[in-house]
Amino acid sequence: MxxxxxxxRRVTVAKDxxxxxxxxxxxxxxxxxxxxxxxxxxxxxxxxxxxxxxxxxxxxxxxxxxxxxxxxxxxxxxxxxxxxxxxxxxxxxxxxxxxxxxxxxxxxxxxxxxxxxxxxxDTRDAANWQKEDGIAICPLFESAQESVCLMRLTFGSLLIAPPLAGGAELLLMQGGLIEGNSVHAEGSWIRIPAGQRLVFMAEKHNTLLYLKKVYPGEMLEPEP
The missing domain is CATH 2.60.120.10 (Jelly Rolls)
Structure with missing residues (x-):
């Protein structure tokens, strides 16, 4: 399958x-x-x-x-x-x-x-969160293959990253994200291919998202 x-190719799947x-x-x-x-x-x-x-x-x-x-x-x-x-x-x-x-x-x-x-x-534990450039981040995992975190943004906060060497993946758990003329609602899953940038703005207060950045060489093969 x-x-x-x-x-x-970029993929976006909205909750609807x-x-x-x-x-x-x-x-x-x-x-x-x-x-x-x-x-x-x-x-x-x-x-x-x-x-x-x-x-x-x-x-x-x-x-x-x-x-x-x-x-x-x-x-x-x-x-x-x-x-x-x-x-x-x-x-x-x-x-x-x-x-x-x-x-x-x-x-x-x-x-x-x-x-x-x-x-x-436990991402509910405040001790697992830190502030970086005005954005609250809960680091989850870091390796040579990937970086995984949760991010909490206030209304109008910007999430911007340069072209990604291996791509990225977002799951919008709460709130909304503005990208150009589009608004991504809660539940949206976005996969961004290598070479593209992250350019989003929080459309609502307390916007919460899962973010994974992958690096060249990440395993893509199915399980045996």
């Missing part, structure tokens, strides 16, 4: 354009934002668990990155409410479930084989 697989499809696991639906492969894939998705839904224990050969957007996500006996960021390294396994139901942003098969340790960050 190939969905938005040409990484030389979400196309929900059932996964093989009952009670779990997803919006496929990009995908290379079948059920074992290099993929980026919005994933929705209905209440009282669980997955059997399984392994992710290429790792899994999860941002909890709403509800409560659980792994085994540990619970992660909205705002938690998780990275499960290549070869790790887990048994995910949700008692209350949850909405997740999930990236599969996109981690370097050098990642060895799981990562858990």
């Amino acid at each position: 190939l969905i938005n697989h040409d990484f030389t 354009d979400y196309h929900w499809v059932h996964s093989p696991q009952g009670g779990v639906d997803r919006v496929m934002l990009d995908r290379i492969g079948g059920e074992q894939a290099r993929a980026t998705s919005i994933v929705r668990y209905l209440p009282q839904t669980s997955f059997p224990q399984h392994v992710h050969p290429g790792g899994e990155e999860i941002l909890v957007l709403d509800g409560q996500f659980s792994e085994g006996e540990r619970d992660y409410p909205a705002g938690w960021y998780l990275r499960n390294p290549p070869g790790s396994s887990h048994q995910p479930h949700s008692v209350t139901g949850t909405l997740l942003f999930v990236k599969l098969g996109q981690m370097s084989g050098n990642e060895r340790s799981p990562l858990r960050i």
Whole structure:
């Protein structure tokens, strides 16, 4: 399966354009934002668990990155409410479930084989945030392959970056972003190819977004 697989092209998916499809696991639906492969894939998705839904224990050969957007996500006996960021390294396994139901942003098969340790960050904790040039930033992960963070902008704040060596990806979690004559609403996912710039302005106060910058050489292959 190939969905938005040409990484030389810019892609924008608005919340109004979400196309929900059932996964093989009952009670779990997803919006496929990009995908290379079948059920074992290099993929980026919005994933929705209905209440009282669980997955059997399984392994992710290429790792899994999860941002909890709403509800409560659980792994085994540990619970992660909205705002938690998780990275499960290549070869790790887990048994995910949700008692209350949850909405997740999930990236599969996109981690370097050098990642060895799981990562858990509570982005609701003020101690995890810092101010840079008037913008609040919560660093999530940094490596030779990628830089991941959350950013919180006030109305009129500018998010500008020079041409990107490996491209970038945005998920607008709250608020709005103005880009030229366009306004991106909450829920929008934007993938920006290498060589293009970031030029956005916050359209609302308390605009919150996930930002990943990738560097040349990032793994794009699907999981085996």
